[in-house]
Amino acid sequence: MDLSIIIVNYCTYELTKQAIKSIISKDHPFQYEIYLVDNASRDGSLEKLQKDFAREEETGLIKFIASTRNNGFAHANNLALKECSARHVLLLNSDTVILNNSLTKCMDYMGVDSSIGALGCKVILPDGSLDKACRRSFPTFSVSFYRMTGLSRLFPKSKRFGKYNLTYLDENETYEVDSLVGAFMLVRSDAIHEVGLLDEQFFMYGEDIDWCYRIKSSGWKIMYYSGAEIIHYKGGSNNTRDKSRLTTEFYRSMYIFYNKHYRDDYLFIITGITYMGIWGICSMKQILNRLKNII
Incomplete structure (x- = not known):
């Protein structure tokens, strides 16, 4: 298997259905499978998704995993990661839509350079602007200080002050970065075997930065690839009013x-x-x- 795609659903039936359709509606020149992990939804979305994609489940294209408790985003992804055997794994948020042949482009780019441990694409918000979280620096003391004091917003084009979201770099170019966003993170399985699974101390934020930190610390490249795009309906997967x-x-x-x-x-x-x-x-x-x- 070339690619295992992991999507976590938590009471986001319509969004999750849309995300899955954005994958299976296209022809891909590689073998892939989808793991749909339901994080103890209470709205019947798991049952509805199983009904909608019964044929795909029967053929093995989609595999459903039902968690009995919501122990967080990292834990839910790990349930699928423990079963994956593909050469690459894609963490994909339920509130995303993959555009055009972006998945194929990302897989091709990973194939060009075997030193890439994780790759992210250009993540677009519904208003057409860039989701700044898709390319980041690690939150060192200085980087975080400039962010918290507002200096990063006042001087976004400064290489010193704009380092948190790399706002001084062209979003339409491709380059190595520190960290990606977990909404779309294509990871080489060899890198996962080396650094381990997601850290379940993180409930719903930070596990992506931590994973990138461990992957990069092990000598792998973390790449922001602007040649592929997805839409991120940001916040849609955080289905809570709390x-x-x-x-x-x-x-x-x-x-x-x-x-x-x-x-x-x-x-x-x-x-x-x-x-x-x-x-x-x-x-x-x-x-x-x-x-x-x-x-």
Whole structure:
């Protein structure tokens, strides 16, 4: 098998169906399979998807995995990763649509350079703008500081201040980066075997940056490839009205990542400032969310 595609569904029936159709509606010059992992949906979406794609399930094109508990995005993907045996694996969000022959282009590009461990494409939001998360630098202290203080927004074309989302680089070019977004991440299985599965400490944010960090640290390239495009209906897969939970998980992922990869590299005072920054901003956003709810 050339490619295993993993899609996690959590109460996103229409979006997930659309994502699957954007794959199987096209002819691909390689063998592929789709793993649809349902993360304990409560809306009957799993049953509806099984009915819609019964023929594909019968032929083995689509394999369904039903998780009994929602233990997060990383855990759900790992359920499928443990069963995959293809040479490449694609993590694909349920709120995405693959455009034209982008999947074939990405597979071809991976075949050109065997040193590429993970590849991401040009991710477009519904309004036509670039999803900036599709090409990022690792969140070192300085990179995060420029981001949190707003300097990255004030000087997006600065190589120093715009490093978080690489806004100083042309989105229509192809180059090596630090990190990709988990909405579309094509990973070589050899790299996965070397670095291991996704870290399940991360519930729904940060697992993609952590994976890229481990892959790059092992000597593999992380590539942003602008020759392929998808649409990302961003936020559609975060099917929850609990903004407080989303905010907490977002900043908790920052804390986990820093502790795991950077804490031993910085002085104690830098670590203290980092912790205060993470939880201080998290607390302020929680207060703002509550005020909005009251209003």
